[in-house]
Amino acid sequence: MSKIKDPSLANRGKIQYEWAKSHMPILNMAISKMKKSKPLQNTKLGVCLQITKETSVLLMGLKELGAKVICCGGNPLTTQDDIAAFLESQGIQIFAWSGQNRLEYDWCQFQVLSYNPQIITDDGGDLHIKAHKSKIRILGGTEETTTGITRYKSMQKRRRLKYPIISVNDAKTKTLFDNQYGTGQSTIDGFLRAMNLLFASKKIVIAGYGWLGKGVAKKCQGMGSKCIITEVDPIRALEALMDGFEIMPMSMAAKIGDIFITCTGMRDVINQNHLLSMKDGAVVGNVGHFDVEIDSKFLLSQKIRPVRPNLDECMLPNHKKIYLVSKGRVANLIASEGHPPEIMALSFSNQLYSILYILQNHKKMQAQIYPVPDSVDNRIAIDALSSENLEIERLSTKQISYKSSW
Numbered sequence: 001m002s003k004i005k006d007p008s009l010a011n012r013g014k015i016q017y018e019w020a021k022s023h024m025p026i027l028n029m030a031i032s033k034m035k036k037s038k039p040l041q042n043t044k045l046g047v048c049l050q051i052t053k054e055t056s057v058l059l060m061g062l063k064e065l066g067a068k069v070i071c072c073g074g075n076p077l078t079t080q081d082d083i084a085a086f087l088e089s090q091g092i093q094i095f096a097w098s099g100q101n102r103l104e105y106d107w108c109q110f111q112v113l114s115y116n117p118q119i120i121t122d123d124g125g126d127l128h129i130k131a132h133k134s135k136i137r138i139l140g141g142t143e144e145t146t147t148g149i150t151r152y153k154s155m156q157k158r159r160r161l162k163y164p165i166i167s168v169n170d171a172k173t174k175t176l177f178d179n180q181y182g183t184g185q186s187t188i189d190g191f192l193r194a195m196n197l198l199f200a201s202k203k204i205v206i207a208g209y210g211w212l213g214k215g216v217a218k219k220c221q222g223m224g225s226k227c228i229i230t231e232v233d234p235i236r237a238l239e240a241l242m243d244g245f246e247i248m249p250m251s252m253a254a255k256i257g258d259i260f261i262t263c264t265g266m267r268d269v270i271n272q273n274h275l276l277s278m279k280d281g282a283v284v285g286n287v288g289h290f291d292v293e294i295d296s297k298f299l300l301s302q303k304i305r306p307v308r309p310n311l312d313e314c315m316l317p318n319h320k321k322i323y324l325v326s327k328g329r330v331a332n333l334i335a336s337e338g339h340p341p342e343i344m345a346l347s348f349s350n351q352l353y354s355i356l357y358i359l360q361n362h363k364k365m366q367a368q369i370y371p372v373p374d375s376v377d378n379r380i381a382i383d384a385l386s387s388e389n390l391e392i393e394r395l396s397t398k399q400i401s402y403k404s405s406w
Contacts, residue, residue: 003108004084005097013053013086017060020053024345025387026380030352031061039356041066046117048072048109048127049144050333051079051096054344056087058351063092070115072108074123074144076100077326078333106130119358121351124289125151132162140164140358140365142351146179146210147265147289152369164365166354171372173380174347175211182339182347183332184215187261187287188223190335194311194325195283197259200224205257207250208264209236212287216261217245228253230269250274260284261331262293269293275322283311285325287332296328310335349380 021028045062049055051073062069071087073079073096084096093115095108109127113134120141122128125148128141132155140163143149149169155161168174188199204225206217217227217240228246230253231237237247254260254274258281262269265288272295275284286293299314299322307313310331312324326334338344353376358365385392395403 002088002092002094003097003111004088004094005081007085007088009082009085010089011086013056013080013082013084014089016053016080016082017056017086020341020344021057021060023341024054024057024348026345026383027057027061027349027352029383029387030349031064034065038066040359042068043119043359044068044070044115044117045355046070046112046115046120046127046131048074048112049121049123050074050338051084051087051094052333052338052344053080053083054339054341054348056083057341057345058348059087059092060090061352062355063090068115069093070112070117072096072112072127073100073105074126075330075333076102076105077329078338080337119355121355122148124148128152128165129155132160138163139362140166142166142168142354142358144347144351145169145289149369150265156368161367161369163367164358164362164370165368166358166370166372168347168350168354168372171350171380172377173384174350174372178339178343178347179211180215180218182215182343183212183263183287184219186332186336186339187216188219189337190287190310190331190333191259191261191283191285191325194285194308194331194335195259195323196308197283199259202226202258203228203256205230205250205253205260206245207260207262207269207293208266208288209233209240210263213263214243216263216287217243221245225259228257251277254278258282260294262286262288264288264293265290267292268295271295272298275299276316276318276320278320278322280320281323283323283325284328285331285335286328287330289330291328291330294324294328296324299324300327346380346384349383350376353380 045067070093079096079098087094095111118139123144204220205228207230229240230250254277303315305313310326314322325331
């Protein structure tokens with residue numbers, strides 16, 4: 001039996017679902033090709049993803065292909081309640097609502113596992129890790145995020161991984177587009193909704209220069225910001241320098257930045273000392289997966305005042321005011337709506353094909369992390385170009401021969 005916040009929001013959620021679906025032709029194309037054969041017939045799928053309008057297109061597609069879908073939210077605060085209501089109205093078992101506490105968040109994941117899913121799709125690793133502590137026989141799983149894959153690599157290294165997991169996160173058609181273009185845009189969207197301040201002329205401190213940080217930095221640069229990058233990887237720092245950004249440690253950047261955006265997936269990126277050294281009026285927020293990058297516990301233990309939706313004013317002991325976006329949680333999903341549907345169509349096509357791959361090949365797969373097959377990556381890229389009525393060059397026979405000659 002599902003548990004959501006407000007079933008009366010289902011019609012509003014249906015409209016949002018239809019809007020997202022109309023902008024996800026790649027995923028629609030993949031689902032339509034397999035509707036008649038129903039390759040997921042009678043397969044139980046446990047899904048822990050951000051419950052957004054884009055995710056609803058994937059979940060409805062999996063249901064149309066015959067799967068029994070049981071899902072929960074990938075974050076305590078990011079569920080779009082109208083989408084949860086719509087999914088529940090369509091017969092999908094869902095345990096998700098916005099504003100959960102930690103106990104409720106965990107409870108929802110245990111509810112998903114109580115249905116004994118055969119394949120698990122996760123966003124961050126919490127559901128997979130709970131599954132590993134259970135006695136459920138899982139055929140395999142997929143993972144949407146860098147954070148999740150980092151956790152499974154640690155498990156694999158210690159020989160604790162019990163079943164194969166496909167790293168959707170590392171598919172080229174996911175990682176080259178989702179983090180850079182999706183998070184880049186949705187981060188700006190979230191910060192603008194939260195603070196409605198001008199980006200032009202501001203000093204924006206971006207922690208981390210992976211694909212996510214690159215996307216955020218390029219969007220800020222395009223809006224006239226002066227970007228400062230903090231990094232622990234010398235190669236990424238050098239790349240950021242060559243891309244035209246300033247490089248410095250957070251201890252220096254904290255004193256001069258106007259807006260701070262953490263994109264690392266690491267804890268303690270902005271600590272108490274950094275916060276105390278910031279300018280009066282600085283804005284800090286996080287778009288990494290968990291709320292550990294900024295010392296939000298310290299900020300929220302001060303005298304706080306909500307000044308706008310998803311923006312808290314925190315009065316520090318030194319009488320400076322620091323403004324925290326979305327309580328330090330993933331701002332692009334809480335203060336805004338997450339990635340645009342065109343981007344999520346790429347990621348979720350990878351999820352769909354990876355689920356099918358596990359179902360068809362699990363008997364010959366080992367308990368380890370697998371990449372998305374190149375054939376799947378290329379198929380999705382070709383479908384994406386086709387949806388835009390675009391063609392690319394093909395190598396001639398002579399070119400193929402030349403390429404392989406020595």
